[in-house]
Amino acid sequence: MLDFFMGHYAYWFTIILLAIGLYGMLLKKNLVKKTIGLSIFQAGVILFFVSVAMKEGATVPVKTYELPVTEVSNYMNALPHTLMLTAIVVGVATLGVAFALIINIYNRYGTLNEEELLDKIQ
Amino acid sequence: MIGSEIPALIPVTYILFAILIPVIGLWKREITWHLSLLGTGTATFFSAWGFMHLIQTGETIRYFFGGWAPPIGIEFVYDGLAAFIVLVINAIAFLVLIHSKEISKVEFPGKKLAYYTVSMLLMLGFNGMVLTGDLFNLYVFLEISSLSSYALIAIGEKRAPYAAFRYLIIGTVGGSLYLLGVGFLYTVTGTLNIIDMHVMLPQVIGHSSVIAALILMIIGVGVKAALFPLHGWLPDSYTFASSTSSALIAPIGTKVAAYILFRVVLFLFGVELIDHQLPVTTIIGIFAGIGILYGSIMAIAQSEMKKMLAYSSVSQIGYIIMGLSLANPFGFIGAVLHILNHAMMKALLFLVSGSIRLKEGHSLITKFDNSYRKKYPWTMAAFTTAAISMVGLPPLAGFFSKWYLALGTIDNSNWLLLAVILISSLLNAVYFFRILEKIYLNNPDTESTEETEVVERDEVGFTMMFPMAVMAIGLLLVGIFNAYIVNVIFNMFPAGF
Numbered sequence: 270m271l272d273f274f275m276g277h278y279a280y281w282f283t284i285i286l287l288a289i290g291l292y293g294m295l296l297k298k299n300l301v302k303k304t305i306g307l308s309i310f311q312a313g314v315i316l317f318f319v320s321v322a323m324k325e326g327a328t329v330p331v332k333t334y335e336l337p338v339t340e341v342s343n344y345m346n347a348l349p350h351t352l353m354l355t356a357i358v359v360g361v362a363t364l365g366v367a368f369a370l371i372i373n374i375y376n377r378y379g380t381l382n383e384e385e386l387l388d389k390i391q
Numbered sequence: 392m393i394g395s396e397i398p399a400l401i402p403v404t405y406i407l408f409a410i411l412i413p414v415i416g417l418w419k420r421e422i423t424w425h426l427s428l429l430g431t432g433t434a435t436f437f438s439a440w441g442f443m444h445l446i447q448t449g450e451t452i453r454y455f456f457g458g459w460a461p462p463i464g465i466e467f468v469y470d471g472l473a474a475f476i477v478l479v480i481n482a483i484a485f486l487v488l489i490h491s492k493e494i495s496k497v498e499f500p501g502k503k504l505a506y507y508t509v510s511m512l513l514m515l516g517f518n519g520m521v522l523t524g525d526l527f528n529l530y531v532f533l534e535i536s537s538l539s540s541y542a543l544i545a546i547g548e549k550r551a552p553y554a555a556f557r558y559l560i561i562g563t564v565g566g567s568l569y570l571l572g573v574g575f576l577y578t579v580t581g582t583l584n585i586i587d588m589h590v591m592l593p594q595v596i597g598h599s600s601v602i603a604a605l606i607l608m609i610i611g612v613g614v615k616a617a618l619f620p621l622h623g624w625l626p627d628s629y630t631f632a633s634s635t636s637s638a639l640i641a642p643i644g645t646k647v648a649a650y651i652l653f654r655v656v657l658f659l660f661g662v663e664l665i666d667h668q669l670p671v672t673t674i675i676g677i678f679a680g681i682g683i684l685y686g687s688i689m690a691i692a693q694s695e696m697k698k699m700l701a702y703s704s705v706s707q708i709g710y711i712i713m714g715l716s717l718a719n720p721f722g723f724i725g726a727v728l729h730i731l732n733h734a735m736m737k738a739l740l741f742l743v744s745g746s747i748r749l750k751e752g753h754s755l756i757t758k759f760d761n762s763y764r765k766k767y768p769w770t771m772a773a774f775t776t777a778a779i780s781m782v783g784l785p786p787l788a789g790f791f792s793k794w795y796l797a798l799g800t801i802d803n804s805n806w807l808l809l810a811v812i813l814i815s816s817l818l819n820a821v822y823f824f825r826i827l828e829k830i831y832l833n834n835p836d837t838e839s840t841e842e843t844e845v846v847e848r849d850e851v852g853f854t855m856m857f858p859m860a861v862m863a864i865g866l867l868l869v870g871i872f873n874a875y876i877v878n879v880i881f882n883m884f885p886a887g888f
Contacts, residue, residue, distance in 0.1 A: 373552040
C-alpha cells in the first residue's frame, strides 16, 4: 500500500494540485481567487508533463562526448518540456484575458464577489 | 503545384490579415471591415479551390511543416472531411462579416479595429483545429480560438464580460483536461501524430491510461462542443454577446469542437477498439439524447429570441453528437450533413435576430407583432425558411440530416433515440411556430386598433440582406441537391465503416 503511494508520488502531487485548483474555482466566491485556482489547475497539468519526461540517472538532452547518443536512456526526453513551454505561454495569455475581463466586470458592477454580482445582475 | 500547399495557405491567410488589419487600420480606420472581408474571402476561395481539387483527384493532401516528415514534424491533413468543414466555416464567417457592417456601428462603435483583428485570430484557431494532424498542435489552436472567442463574447451588453469570464473558467478547464488526456496518450505511445498514434493504439489499448485519456479528451472537447451536462456556459455567452459575435461563434465554434470529437473517437481510436473496453458511444448517445430534449424544452421557455436560439444550439449539437454515437454510415452522413445545415440555419437565425435588434432595439419574442411582416418582408421570409428547416420539413436542408440520423437509429435498432428525434422535431415546431404566429397572424385582441395604423416598409440594407438571402437560398439548394452532397460525404468515412 505504501509502495503504491510512494512509487507514484509525482502523480499524487499532480492530483492534489488539480484538486486544489478545482476547489478554488468551484468554491471561492472572489473572481480573482477563481482565476488563481485556474492557474493552479493548469500548473498541475504542466508539472505532470514535466515529471513524465524524468528518467532516473539520465542527463539533460544535450550531446556530450562521454555519452554515446545511441544509448537513449542516458538522456531525458526533451519533447514534453518543449511542449510545456508552449502550454505555459497559453496559460499566461489566458490569465491576461481573465484579468482584462475582471477589470471590465469591476468597472461595470463595482464588485468582484460572485454573490453580490449575481444580486446586482438580477 | 499550388494545390498541395492549400492546407497551409488557409491559416496563413488569417495570420497575414490578423497582422494587416491593425497595421493598416491604425492609418485608415474605415477599411478594417473591407480588410476582414478580403481575409475571409481569400480563405473561402482557397478552401473552395482545395475542395474542388480534392473531389477531382480524390487524394488526401498531407502538408509537412518545414519539410519534417511526421511523426517528428507537425503535419496538416487535408482529407475529405477536413476540406468540407473548412469550406463551411470559412463561407459562413465571410457571410456573417458582411452582415456586421451596420451592426458594428451600433453594438461596438470604436472597437472595430480590435474586433476584426480578433475575429481573424478566431478563424485562424478554428481552421487550425480542423486541419492539424497533431494532437498537441490541436491544443494550441484550440486555445487560440478559445481566447479569441472569450474576447469576442466580452464585447457586447453590460453582462457580457461576466458571461465571458464564466466561459473562460469552464473552457480553460476543458482545454487543460484535453491536454492531460494527450499527456496520458503520449506516455503510452510516444507519439503525438494522429495517424501514427492510430496505428499504435491497438497494441496498448488494454492499458488503463488509454481509457482514462479517452474520457478526459471527450470531457475536455465536450465542454467546447457544449455536450449536454457541460453546456452551462453557452446560453449566457450567446445571449449577451454582440449579434455578430453570436452569429460567428454559435454556428462555427461548437461545430468545430464536435468535429474534434469525430476525429478523436472515430479516426484516432476507432469505434471497435474503444467499445470493447467501455461503451463510450452508448454513453455519449444517452447524453446527446437528453441534451436534445433539454435544449428544446428550455428553448420553449425563453422569451428572448437570442436566448431561445442559444438553447436551441444545445439541442442541435446533440443531433451531431448523436450521429457520432450511432457509429454507422447513416449516422455519420446525418451528422456531417447536420454540421453544414445547422451552421447555415443558426447563422441565419442569429443574423435575423441581429437585424431585428438593430431596427427595433430589442429581440423580445413577446413584443413581436404582425407589423414586422410588412416592415421587414424579406428578413421575415428568410427567418421563416430557417425556422421551417430547423423543424425539418422537406425540401429544406434540415429535413435530410434528420432523415439520415433517423435511418441511422433504425439501423442500430435504437428506438429510444428515434423517439428523441421525432419528439424534438415537434418541440422545435412549438418554439418556432410561436414566433411565426406572432409575425404572420393578426392578434385578435388588438385587431380593432391596428387598422388605423399605417406600417411603413423599413427593410434592412443590402449588406445585411445579402448574407441572409444567400443562406436562405442555400438552405433550399442544399435540400434539393442533397443527393450530390451525400455522394461527396461517402468518400469521407473513417476506416472500418
